[in-house]
Amino acid sequence: MQFELTKQYLADLRKAIEGGNTTFLSQEMEKLHEVDIADILDELNMSEAKFLFSFIEEEKAADVMVELEDDVREKFLAALSSKEIADQVIDNIESDDAADVIAELPDKIKEEVISQIEDPEQASDIVDLLNYEEGTAGGLMAKELIAVNQNWTVMKCLREMRIQAEQMEDVYAVYVVNNNNALLGLLSLNKMLVAPTNSIIDDIFDKEVTSVHTDTSSEEVANIMDKYDLVVLPVVDEDGKLQGRITIDDVVEIIKEEAEKDYQMASGITEDVESSDKVWILSRARLPWLLIGLIGGIFGAKVIGLYEHDIKIYPEMAFFIPLIAAMGGNVGVQSSAIIVQGLANNTLGMESIFTKLVKELGVALINGIICSVLILGYNLFFSDSMALSMTVSVALLSVIIIAGLFGTLVPLLLNKYDIDAALATGPFITTINDILGLAVYFLIGRLMYLYF
Amino acid sequence: MQFELTKQYLADLRKAIEGGNTTFLSQEMEKLHEVDIADILDELNMSEAKFLFSFIEEEKAADVMVELEDDVREKFLAALSSKEIADQVIDNIESDDAADVIAELPDKIKEEVISQIEDPEQASDIVDLLNYEEGTAGGLMAKELIAVNQNWTVMKCLREMRIQAEQMEDVYAVYVVNNNNALLGLLSLNKMLVAPTNSIIDDIFDKEVTSVHTDTSSEEVANIMDKYDLVVLPVVDEDGKLQGRITIDDVVEIIKEEAEKDYQMASGITEDVESSDKVWILSRARLPWLLIGLIGGIFGAKVIGLYEHDIKIYPEMAFFIPLIAAMGGNVGVQSSAIIVQGLANNTLGMESIFTKLVKELGVALINGIICSVLILGYNLFFSDSMALSMTVSVALLSVIIIAGLFGTLVPLLLNKYDIDAALATGPFITTINDILGLAVYFLIGRLMYLYF
Numbered sequence: 001m002q003f004e005l006t007k008q009y010l011a012d013l014r015k016a017i018e019g020g021n022t023t024f025l026s027q028e029m030e031k032l033h034e035v036d037i038a039d040i041l042d043e044l045n046m047s048e049a050k051f052l053f054s055f056i057e058e059e060k061a062a063d064v065m066v067e068l069e070d071d072v073r074e075k076f077l078a079a080l081s082s083k084e085i086a087d088q089v090i091d092n093i094e095s096d097d098a099a100d101v102i103a104e105l106p107d108k109i110k111e112e113v114i115s116q117i118e119d120p121e122q123a124s125d126i127v128d129l130l131n132y133e134e135g136t137a138g139g140l141m142a143k144e145l146i147a148v149n150q151n152w153t154v155m156k157c158l159r160e161m162r163i164q165a166e167q168m169e170d171v172y173a174v175y176v177v178n179n180n181n182a183l184l185g186l187l188s189l190n191k192m193l194v195a196p197t198n199s200i201i202d203d204i205f206d207k208e209v210t211s212v213h214t215d216t217s218s219e220e221v222a223n224i225m226d227k228y229d230l231v232v233l234p235v236v237d238e239d240g241k242l243q244g245r246i247t248i249d250d251v252v253e254i255i256k257e258e259a260e261k262d263y264q265m266a267s268g269i270t271e272d273v274e275s276s277d278k279v280w281i282l283s284r285a286r287l288p289w290l291l292i293g294l295i296g297g298i299f300g301a302k303v304i305g306l307y308e309h310d311i312k313i314y315p316e317m318a319f320f321i322p323l324i325a326a327m328g329g330n331v332g333v334q335s336s337a338i339i340v341q342g343l344a345n346n347t348l349g350m351e352s353i354f355t356k357l358v359k360e361l362g363v364a365l366i367n368g369i370i371c372s373v374l375i376l377g378y379n380l381f382f383s384d385s386m387a388l389s390m391t392v393s394v395a396l397l398s399v400i401i402i403a404g405l406f407g408t409l410v411p412l413l414l415n416k417y418d419i420d421a422a423l424a425t426g427p428f429i430t431t432i433n434d435i436l437g438l439a440v441y442f443l444i445g446r447l448m449y450l451y452f
Numbered sequence: 453m454q455f456e457l458t459k460q461y462l463a464d465l466r467k468a469i470e471g472g473n474t475t476f477l478s479q480e481m482e483k484l485h486e487v488d489i490a491d492i493l494d495e496l497n498m499s500e501a502k503f504l505f506s507f508i509e510e511e512k513a514a515d516v517m518v519e520l521e522d523d524v525r526e527k528f529l530a531a532l533s534s535k536e537i538a539d540q541v542i543d544n545i546e547s548d549d550a551a552d553v554i555a556e557l558p559d560k561i562k563e564e565v566i567s568q569i570e571d572p573e574q575a576s577d578i579v580d581l582l583n584y585e586e587g588t589a590g591g592l593m594a595k596e597l598i599a600v601n602q603n604w605t606v607m608k609c610l611r612e613m614r615i616q617a618e619q620m621e622d623v624y625a626v627y628v629v630n631n632n633n634a635l636l637g638l639l640s641l642n643k644m645l646v647a648p649t650n651s652i653i654d655d656i657f658d659k660e661v662t663s664v665h666t667d668t669s670s671e672e673v674a675n676i677m678d679k680y681d682l683v684v685l686p687v688v689d690e691d692g693k694l695q696g697r698i699t700i701d702d703v704v705e706i707i708k709e710e711a712e713k714d715y716q717m718a719s720g721i722t723e724d725v726e727s728s729d730k731v732w733i734l735s736r737a738r739l740p741w742l743l744i745g746l747i748g749g750i751f752g753a754k755v756i757g758l759y760e761h762d763i764k765i766y767p768e769m770a771f772f773i774p775l776i777a778a779m780g781g782n783v784g785v786q787s788s789a790i791i792v793q794g795l796a797n798n799t800l801g802m803e804s805i806f807t808k809l810v811k812e813l814g815v816a817l818i819n820g821i822i823c824s825v826l827i828l829g830y831n832l833f834f835s836d837s838m839a840l841s842m843t844v845s846v847a848l849l850s851v852i853i854i855a856g857l858f859g860t861l862v863p864l865l866l867n868k869y870d871i872d873a874a875l876a877t878g879p880f881i882t883t884i885n886d887i888l889g890l891a892v893y894f895l896i897g898r899l900m901y902l903y904f
Contacts, residue, residue, distance in 0.1 A: 002662075002676065007802060033662075035680055043802060162645045171641045172624070172683065189623045189641070193614045210454075210485070224454060226708075228487055229701035231624065231683050248700050249681035252707060256678075259711030260793060266718055267789030267877065268782050275794040276803070279814040286786045287819050290852075293782050294823055297775025298830060304771045311770050315763040318770035319756045322777045322886055323749025329778070330720050330745050330879075334738045337719030341712060342727040350459060350495055351728070362731040367739050371746050378750060400742075425719065427782075434774055 003036045010043060017048050022055070029055040038067035046075055062092030066101065074104065082109055086116035095122070096142035096250070099129035129244075137221050138214035140251075141235045141244030147175045148201055150184055155197040157187070172232040175242055176205040182240040185209045211236050214243055221246060222254040223346070262340055266333065266425040268293075289427040296431030300325070300438050307442045310449070316385055317445050320392045321438065327371070327396060328403040328437030329430045335360055335407030336424040343411070343421050353412050357405055364404035372397040387445075387452035394448070395441040402440065403433045455488045462495060469500050474507070481507040490519035498527055514544030518553065526556065534561055538568035547574070548594035548702070551581035581696075589673050590666035592703075593687045593696030599627045600653055602636055607649040609639070624684040627694055628657040634692040637661045663688050666695055673698060674706040675798070714792055718785065718877040720745075741879040748883030752777070752890050759894040762901070768837060769897050772844045773890065779823070779848060780855040780889030781882045787812055787859030788876040795863070795873050805864050809857055816856035824849040839897075839904035846900070847893040854892065855885045 016024045029037065029052070037056065041049045041064065053076070056064060065073060077085060085105075090098045090113065102110055117123040125143040132138025146164045148157045161174065174187040185207040195204050211234045212221055225233055225248055235244045257272070264272065268289030273282055304311070304321070311318055339356075342348040351359075372393040379389035410429055411421035423429075468476045481489065481504070489508065493501040493516065505528070508516060517525055529537060537557075542550045542565065554562055569575040577595040584590025598616045600609045613626065626639040637659040647656050663686045664673055677685055677700055687696045709724070716724065720741030725734055756763070756773070763770055791808075794800040803811075824845040831841035862881055863873035875881075 002672075005802075010802070033660075033680060158645065162642075190614075193610065208485075220454075226704055228485060231700060248683060248704070252678055252700070252704060255704060256707060256711060256797075259708060259715065263711065263715040263718060263793070264789065266715060267785050269786055269789060273790065274797075274799045275790050275808065275811075276799060279811055280818065282790070282811075282815045283818040286783075286815065287822065289782055289786070290779065290819055290823055291826075293778050294775070294827060297772065297778055298827075300774035300778075301771035304774075305768070308767050308771075311767040312764060315760050315767070315770075316757070318763050318767075318773065319753035319760075320749065321770065321773045322752035322756075322890060323746070325774045325777065326745050326749055326752075326781070326883070326886060327742065329781075330741055331738075333719050334721055334741070337716065337721060338725065338727050338734070341715065345708075345726075347726045347728060350457075350462070356727065359727075359731055359734075363735045363738065366732065366735040367742055370739065371742055374743075375746060375750075431778070434778060438774060 003032060005036065005039050005043070010040070013040065013052070014044070014048065017051055025052060025055045029060075030057070034060055034063040035067050037064045038069075042069050042072050050076070050079065058088055059092045062089045065089050066093055066097045070104065073101070077101070077105065082112035083116045085109075085113045086118070090117060090126070091119075091122070094142045094144055095125045095129055095244075096140065098122075099126050102126060103130060132214060135218050136214065137212045137216040137218070137233075137235045137246060138243070140218055140221060141214075141246045143244050145175060145234070145242070145245045146171055146173075147177050147181070147242055148187060150176050150178055150200075150202045150205070152201050153197065154192055154195050154199050154201070154204075157192065157201060158197070172247060173234075173245070175209075175234055175245075176201055177242055180239075181242055183209065183211055183234055183236050183242040209234065212246075213238065218251075218254050219258065222251045222258065225251050226255060227346075258344065262344060262422040262425070265420075265422040266337060266340075268427050292427040292431055296427075296434055299431075299435050303435060303438045303442065307446065310442070310446060314385070314388070314445075314449060316383065316388050317391070317442070320388075321441070323375075323392070324395055324399055324437045324441045325434045328399040328433040331364065331367075331400050331403040332407035332429055332433040333425055335363075335404045336411045336421075336429060339408055339411040340421050340425055343415055353409070356408055356412065360404045360408040361401065364401045368397040368400035368404075371400065387448045390452060391441070391445040391448040395437075395444045398440050398444065399433075399437040402436055406433060406436070455484060457488065457491050457495070462492070465492065465504070466496070466500065469503055477504060477507045481512075482509070486512055486515040487519050489516045490521075494521050494524050502528070502531065510540055511544045514541045517541050518545055518549045522556065525553070529553070529557065534564035535568045537561075537565045538570070542569060542578070543571075543574070546594045546596055547577045547581055547696075548592065550574075551578050554578060555582060584666060587670050588666065589664045589668040589670070589685075589687045589698060590695070592670055592673060593666075593698045595696050597627060597686070597694070597697045598623055598625075599629050599633070599694055600639060602628050602630055602652075602654045602657070604653050605649065606644055606647050606651050606653070606656075609644065609653060610649070624699060625686075625697070627661075627686055627697075628653055629694055632691075633694055635661065635663055635686055635688050635694040661686065664698075665690065670703075670706050671710065674703045674710065677703050678707060679798075710796060714796060714874040714877070717872075717874040718789060718792075720879050744879040744883055748879075748886055751883075751887050755887060755890045755894065759898065762894070762898060766837070766840070766897075766901060768835070768840050769843070769894070772840075773893070775827075775844070776847055776851055776889045776893045777886045780851040780885040783816065783819075783852050783855040784859035784881055784885040785877055787815075787856045788863045788873075788881060791860055791863040792873050792877055795867055805861070808860055808864065812856045812860040813853065816853045820849040820852035820856075823852065839900045842904060843893070843897040843900040847889075847896045850892050850896065851885075851889040854888060858885060858888070 065076060089101060102113055105113060114123055114127060146161055148160060176184045176187050178184055185205045186209045187201060187205045191204050210224060210228055214235055214237055231248050233246045234242060235246060237243050269285050270288045271285040273285040375396060376389055376393040379392055383389055411424035414424055415421040505513060517528060541553060554565055557565060566575055566579060598613055600612060628636045628639050630636055637657045638661045639653060639657045643656050662676060662680055666687055666689055683700050685698045686694055687698060689695050721737050722740045723737040725737045827848060828841055828845040831844055835841055863876035866876055867873040
């Protein structure tokens with residue numbers, strides 16, 4: 001039922017392009033969804049892509065353009081004149097996409113394209129949208145919406161809505177405004193369908209409406225839409241005047257990016273990269289964590305170096321270095337990941353930092369004791385050094401507790417000082433936990449060998 | 453503008469509950485959004501919560517019930533008779549939520565509640581929904597939708613829609629069906645507003661409609677809605693008959709959960725837990741990785757144990773054990789995280805496994821050489837053993853390459869055999885990379901000390 005882009009299909013298309021099988025190409029371009037066409041164009045080389053593009057009907061072609069990857073779109077746009085961009089692309093897409101497309105153009109072309117837009121209202125909407133910063137509600141919103149005056153009748157509403165609706169693809173909500181265009185509430189479509197046509201809007205609209213300011217951050221927009229299950233969210237300026245609306249599809253991307261950012265940070269990747277990016281971009285995104293790991297490793301070597309003499313006498317102390325270091329890192333990552341996710345989802349609840357630490361102490365004690373007893377059993381059975389057996393178990397328990405408390409405390413503190421708590425799940429803390437773990441291990445080792 | 457639940461506000465509410473300040477309580481319950489009220493009730497103790505609940509108007513109270521945490525809702529429902537559940541809760545919420553609420557009830561009560569539902573159509577809708585498995589489109593969908601016949605006029609449509617709309621909260625789409633209730637397409641609201649009232653639907657509706665089957669998995673539903681930017685998605689049975697619709701707000705949760713699942717797996721947490729869960733649940737979710745880490749540590753100890761004699765002579769070999777182990781783990785996690793995210797987002801593109809490995813080799817060589825040269829510089833300067841300096845650098849480069857290739861290959865292979873690739877970012881691979889890294893390090897060490 002769903003289209004899936006396969007190698008076979010791409011090969012078929014290429015053959016049709018080469019052989020000039022125009023019937024097949026037009027058929028396919030008519031049948032496929034614009035998102036799938038964009039995926040195909042992203043895979044083809046530029047001359048194939050341009051040839052195929054010519055078979056797409058104009059309105060759909062504009063939608064395809066919006067869905068292309070940035071660098072492919074850039075090449076397509078470079079081949080068009082400013083007038084063509086204005087007439088064939090901008091005129092056929094919604095204002096938020098239009099502003100995004102224009103924002104990517106070189107400054108000179110930008111102005112040319114805007115001056116070529118025929119509808120002055122559309123041009124001024126786009127200029128308006130270009131003024132908002134990226135990452136704000138203003139930068140996310142579109143201008144297309146249906147607004148009705150509180151004093152209108154349902155009949156007048158329907159008439160006005162017909163006019164406004166002609167310029168829109170989808171109608172998600174009808175906003176009610178006063179004479180100053182200030183947002184008052186929502187008119188649900190079913191209320192309007194059910195009410196007598198001479199009812200006044202003021203008597204039937206819903207005054208409870210959630211809105212955001214043009215300068216609300218996109219993360220907050222995403223949180224609000226997610227929390228209140230909103231499909232569309234109106235945006236107002238500082239005077240409460242209705243400026244635009246944000247639909248959920250644009251916000252789903254932000255929600256996903258937020259979740260992925262935390263994941264990438266936890267995996268030691270510092271930029272938003274994809275496996276299809278160039279080798280040097282991937283390398284650059286990954287090198288910072290490796291360098292921190294390297295510095296951590298050097299400090300680790302320094303810590304162990306302090307005990308060089310002990311290792312010469314008791315080389316078995318070295319055996320469990322990886323175990324202690326790894327367990328410290330693991331526990332630290334676990335406990336901070338739980339806090340970071342709780343912060344991202346607002347599910348941390350009302351517990352104080354102290355309560356959280358006590359709780360983490362409980363978790364660390366349970367898991368620490370289980371692990372320590374298991375490794376003690378193993379060592380008592382397979383190792384002939386009582387001192388080593390005791391050292392590993394006591395050090396393991398201590399490391400699990402320290403790393404757990406540390407992993408809980410650091411993201412909470414970072415968050416308190418408005419620093420991204422996800423930093424705590426990344427390189428920095430893992431490395432510190434490694435080093436702390438080694439210090440504890442060798443210190444306990446020296447004490448144990450003195451007494452056993 | 454947005455409500456934020458603070459300790460101060462909770463304290464004020466508690467005081468009002470204790471003091472019986474009913475005016476304040478009713479006012480607040482009327483003002484607040486049902487999601488925020490649910491958050492408040494989740495924080496109060498049961499007798500406070502029940503008292504506060506009594507100030508919420510019935511229809512809103514039902515919505516609050518849907519938003520409560522599972523265990524809190526369970527307690528609320530336990531205090532109601534089956535008739536009260538049917539009349540006060542089920543009758544006031546949409547069919548998908550109603551089915552979810554009923555599914556949580558004990559079997560006996562479940563049947564009682566269903567038999568108490570007054571509207572037979574509503575009862576049969578809910579029974580129908582209860583039959584679909586969780587995690588499928590059928591389990592996600594709601595029955596409330598507006599469907600019009602292809603042979604109707606716009607006028608008849610508007611009349612029928614009024615009747616259907618009365619039972620619905622929001623209208624997102626109007627579906628067009630034939631006499632057998634098979635889904636044919638969509639009628640956009642603006643087309644209907646613009647068309648003359650005597651037009652036949654068949655002439656104005658849009659035949660391009662994306663739909664899913666009742667047994668499509670929720671992950672695929674989420675992918676489709678995300679990919680095609682859909683706000684609502686119709687669900688059909690195997691005969692193409694319209695069965696229900698899924699709205700994006702239910703799917704946002706799935707998209708988030710998918711992203712979070714990968715993150716939790718990468719952080720070594722095996723269940724979906726929150727920081728507010730009980731200590732033993734948190735311990736249980738975290739113990740498996742620790743046990744795998746423990747076993748890995750024991751194998752690591754075995755590998756190092758093979759070189760006990762070397763360590764006695766060259767104890768400095770032990771210094772860099774954490775560095776080698778950590779770097780192997782880090783590189784492995786990075787490379788597999790990029791693959792796992794690519795799989796989740798369908799952005800891996802058309803490259804073959806071989807191409808990906810060659811690319812990863814490039815990344816590993818760049819980052820490996822940079823790290824190896826840095827650590828060589830450090831060691832040449834601060835260490836007096838040429839053999840150690842060479843060992844650490846050569847081993848580090850080898851480990852980065854091996855871990856990078858391994859971290860790329862394993863998730864791709866897991867995915868090929870339909871196993872969740874996110875496993876590869878978790879405990880198993882990190883641990884294997886640690887052990888492999890140690891083996892390489894000591895092997896190279898022995899060779900180096902022979903020749904330098």
